[in-house]
Amino acid sequence: MTHLRRPRPVGVLAVAAPVLLLAVLAAVVLLFPTAGDARTTSGLRSEIDRARGREQQLSSTVARLEALEGTAAKAVAAAQGRLADVRAQSTAAQSRLARTEGDLRATRAHLVRLRRRLSEGREILAEVLRARYAYEKPDLVEVVLSSRGFSDLVERLNFLKRVQQRDTLIVAGVRDARDQAVGDERRLDRLRTDQQREARRVAAQRDAIESMTAGLEQRRAALASARDARRAALSNTRAGRRRAERSLSRLEAQQRAAARQYTTPAASSGGGGGGGASSGGPWAIPWPIVQCESGGVNHPPNSAGASGYYQFMPQTWQALGGSTPNAYQAPKAEQDRLAAKLWNGGAGAGNWDCAAMVGITG
Known part of the structure; x- marks a missing residue:
């Protein structure tokens, strides 16, 4: 997240790194099948906006x-x-x-x-x-x-x-x-x-x-x-x-397909780190982001304070109306609801650092 950035706990990364790396690589391959599509949606939109401005100038x-x-x-x-x-x-x-x-x-x-x-x-x-x-x-x-x-x-x-x-x-x-x-x-x-x-x-x-x-x-x-x-x-x-x-349309279609494909993955087994319990989907945000952030595990606060399935920072959790001091202490349903609120239909994708890593942008 933009305002959820934090250092990863060593223990969590040591346990989840192989699984997370493979999942991220798989998501990237699915989202960007060709080198020609290796551009972000925001970059393509900026390019389109610049082209439209240039078209107006040239037309005039x-x-x-x-x-x-x-x-x-x-x-x-x-x-x-x-x-x-x-x-x-x-x-x-x-x-x-x-x-x-x-x-x-x-x-x-x-x-x-x-x-x-x-x-x-x-x-x-x-x-x-x-x-x-x-x-x-x-x-x-x-x-x-x-x-x-x-x-x-x-x-x-x-x-x-x-x-x-x-x-x-x-x-x-x-x-x-x-x-x-x-x-x-x-x-x-x-x-x-x-x-x-x-x-x-x-x-x-x-x-x-x-x-x-x-x-x-x-x-x-x-x-x-x-x-x-x-x-x-x-x-x-x-x-x-x-x-x-056309590239933007293809990229958005690929991202939507990838998001649909990984929104309801099979239930995850218990993950390590902080003794948090694992849980299955469905998820309020695309599964590749969840997999990159927490691996689908309800982590307790790390050294930066982020916790839960979606790695909320305490101040963000409270600002969204969380009922507990930290996200991991709340039921998954509440975490899903507030994560969906923060996701805002994809407009809030930039709040998660992993969104850019897996090629999902707002």
Whole structure:
């Protein structure tokens, strides 16, 4: 007993030791048939309680990680949507820039052609003018005489005038077209500069959002990995707790079987020590404990004061309401009744030192 601990009398141990040792060994073998079950019920219950606490902690952690992963997944989806928009804007800006650059190249090529054409027209007009003034002017009489009539004369003068006007118009038209091409080139050059700036801005924005999206995806993946790790730990913890519960159930069943088997043993023969008389069962507590404590003998007080079939200490006996100064002086029925009270359905097993020795715990 916890509060019944006492030194054993030498005489009692000398007489009962062989029988008690064999009985204890037999009880231990029956209670613990395998090495895997060699754990106390209290130790298994502590292990189960710790596992349940760990399960609650891991379940809470998994729930928090799942919530964080859900938030991160929403952020990734929003970032990906924004990235798709910016990529579309970047593609459109690049397309506009490509069209502008194509228009600019075409305008420059057209301008080159116009300049060449203007140069050629000017050369032709100069040549015509030089040819016109290279000869002496015919006098009026010669012109009149060479004409077929006045109408022919007027026609010739109008023709020369129209030729000169046409050449002048051609040169002027080419010059205007050149000036317009120059204006178009400048306008397209400015437009290209603006579009290049816009394309760079959109590309920078796209790169920033891509980087942000990649970071969010990494965070979501890290949260998912942490969640999976906690889930695996939770699964392992739950499996360990269930194994411990099965071990506890087997151990308790074995203890109950052992207790039932040894609760009503055959009547013991008279034991030695202090002249106490022996008595048979039934017993108020499992027989292996009784056998270890007293061997089923109603011992008188030992050097520590413990006595009776159940080895009550005097103060414990009195606290339980014993009718005699010492337990051994009372009938076995009274000792059984008070031992059952102290046993309390197994909750008081720790009051006997031998309970732990034979593997029976509360």
